[in-house]
Amino acid sequence: MPPTTLSKDSSIAIVGAGVFGLSTSLHLAAAGYKNVTVFDYQPYEQNAYSTTDGADAASADLNKVMRLSYGEEVLYQRLAFEALPIWEAWNRELAATPTHKLPKGLKQGDKIWNNCGFLRLSADGKLSEHEKSTLANLTADGLRDTQYIIGDPRDEARAKANGWHRKFDALKRKERGQNLVGVLDTTAGFVEASKACLWTLYLARKAGVKFVLGNEVGRVDCFLKERGRTVGIKTADGLEHKADLVILAAGGWTPSLFPPVAPLLETTAGSVIYIQLPPQHERPDLWERFSSEKFPVYAWGGWSKGSGIGGFPRTETGIMKIGFRGKKYTNYATIERDGQRHRLSVPKTRYTPETETRITKEAVDTLKAFIKENLPELTAFGISGCRNCWYTDSLDNSFLIDRVPSDPGLMICSGGSGHGFKFLPILGREVLAIIENPNNKNAYGRLWQWRTKDSGPKNGLEDGEAGPRVLNKQVMTTAKDFKFSEIEKARL
Template identity: 65%
Template sequence: MTSTKLVKDSPIIIVGAGVFGLSSALHLSQNGYKDITVFDKQPYADNAYSTTDGADAASADFNKVMRMSYGDEIEYQRLAFEGIKTWNAWNDGIRSSKTEDLPRGLKPTDLIWNNCGFLRMSIDGKLSDIERATLAGMTREGLRQTQFVLGDAEDEKRARSHFRRGEWEKKSDPFGRKKQGKELVGVFDSTAGFVEASKACIWAMHLCRRNGVRFVLGEKEGQVSTFVKNGTGRTIGVRTISGAEYHSELLILAAGGWTPYLFPSVSPLLETTAGSVVYFQLPPKDQAQDLWDKFSPENFPVFAYGGWSKGHGIGGFPRTEDGIIKIGYRGTKYTNYEDVQDPITGVKHRISVPKTKYWPQPHDPAITKQAVDAVKEVVREAMPELAAIGITGCRNCWYTDSLDNSFLVDFVPNDDGMLICSGGSGHGFKFLPILGREVVKIIERPGEKNAYGKLWRWRIKEGGPRNGLEQGEAGPRNWKKQVMATKDDWKFRENPSLYMESYG
């Protein structure tokens, strides 16, 4: 595809109203493209991206980690830092709006980006290689002063002048390890925190609509059933479940976990996987003021406990405004293999597809016993107050992993009418304000790829591990091989008061 084929009035279709689709639509509209339509099977205008009201995409969530820590991957670190400017501007835009001018699900007091900090805590007494690489990268970029190594005398001294009185002690040791006589090793990232994902999507959709972007949402009108091709095999539109056809000069497939389902040919590059999430609902505030205070964003950071994808694979967040504490397990990324027929070729593929609370049919969600046991182990050790409460809910969050954890934003080979925009690999949401800027560059100058265009190109990986894609259905992560946790498994059998006493 060349930039001369696409003009500002060309019809552009985006399939998917999650982070990749919204960011692409927003930046295309900001760059003067006037005919943009976003399709999604979920009625986001009605459910406001609420996971309790039917939203089941990964982008619909209470919160996501905002981090700039990327080891040697300096391009992602830089892009995350650039995005902070827009996150701050979005906070200001919401804060300065009248209630009646905001979309459903948002109010002027909402902070969609919260700079509460990110504690990357070691449990083996040493900093990992990726942690050291992150510190080196921050140093090269002149940002070392934003990182605080626990136990480093110079950093500890700097922290006490940087943070409010008492804040450093709370956020550097939220698990009370010092009181228990345990080592305190890790890094506190003062640039990081969390974003309120569902609310951020609502705001981004609002900005898109303000720029003239159209949204076709819902199970019939918004759900794409197939792509329309011309005689040469070029994508020229979509057909929805309702039977309606829509023409496009460019189609951007940004369907998150449903991307391989809709376009099975991409499955050698992308695989749909599930991360496991549990919730702890705090008692009413007037009954547990101490817990509400302790786990508030003012006193409690986002955390990774012993590494996000290694070791325990546990990470979590401060409480929400409704008193919900979310803890995620990503130590094992589960797959769900099913037969999927390519709607164009008729060829059947055996690929991993989502199985959410609402899709392919509504059901009570269950996560694996492996995930529940991993979370309970960390809670017993680090947050015994939550053991006294017990797990109150769970969710499987279906991402799309690429073969190397970098995004895929490129044209389909031999089809300049379709661009794949996916492969968030569990770290894409933070780029909502800025990802689309790079998507526009890739669209307009496909032969002149910059660092991100090269990083996100259509690719294969010869030999060696491929981020789990090499395991296939026979691998150990297959959903059908797992033992699923029951609500009885959610319970902490031991007397929680024993943990509270030992915690001090």
């Protein structure tokens, strides 16, 4: 069944207003497509992508890492580098836009991209092979001068001359007599995720993209089919929306909306904790120390490869966010689609029908051990909150952006695998190229094309429901787990 040749007047329906859907809609509009509509069950104009006001997509968050460090995965490294100037331009454009013209949740002067640096620390006292590959490939692309190896005399001299050396020991390991081995990446930092999504939605709407947002009007009930080909969607309010192309970009909800993709994609949860600093007037020292001017984004023992522990400078309200992706948890449930039942991993958040407000004790214990060793001054405050952040992992951690082989009216745009957010400004450019050249894909089109379990590395998808990562097999946290043992002993 050949793909339909699209014109600029073709109707395109995008399911999902997260990073993949927003970026795709923005680039379609910029390329002159006049009939692009984004559907999402979340009323993002009302909740402003706020996780405290109902938003539970992975794209809705305080912050996400912006990094170029990708080991041997040079295509991702280069795409991230291409995104950097756009992040910079967005900061300037937002600074020049009056607050009254911006959507709820944004104000003039907000900074959505912060180049605070990324401290990649070794947990075993030596640079990993992944780190060495990262340095080699950044060097090959002429970016070696942006990287500072801690302990390298020449790099330390350069860092001191450029003012970056103050962030080498952000965790004060050297002060405590611990080893300090790693790399400071000065190209990197973080983006304010929810604000970045709001800004992109604003830009897309200005460019002519239509948004249908809300629990009934934007929630997909089913796909419309004609002779086996997708020709649109039906929403929960009963309305049918015909489309020449439907793009499914629903993040963690993608497999449950389209179960045939389950062999390629699996919904998994990363674990996040929050530590609230005391008010600034009480502890100005901590507010200054953990500000982005003084404190970088950091990874402990590997971010994409390794222990999966990392965190951020404090937010403007004094929240320290620390995440754990060393184990990606699943949540299996029975899903009915097209008269058939499927056992799939699905998101389970504080807002889903079967709610979950806790994370696993394993994740909390891992993060507490890290904090005790590396940020002991935070133990006095305990953990103030937590979140399961539901991504969609692909079988090899690469995105899946391709038409369904048996249904060219439906395109999957998902598989962010916990590292997609940094590409928000530019991902849609590559999605557009795949849409317009389905039979002549470029390097990204080939990297992200439809594939099988047997065609590449595994990412735990082969475990299935019998595997060890299933949420209902875990011990979940209690309020007691949010305290640190040193405090409990002091109170006895």
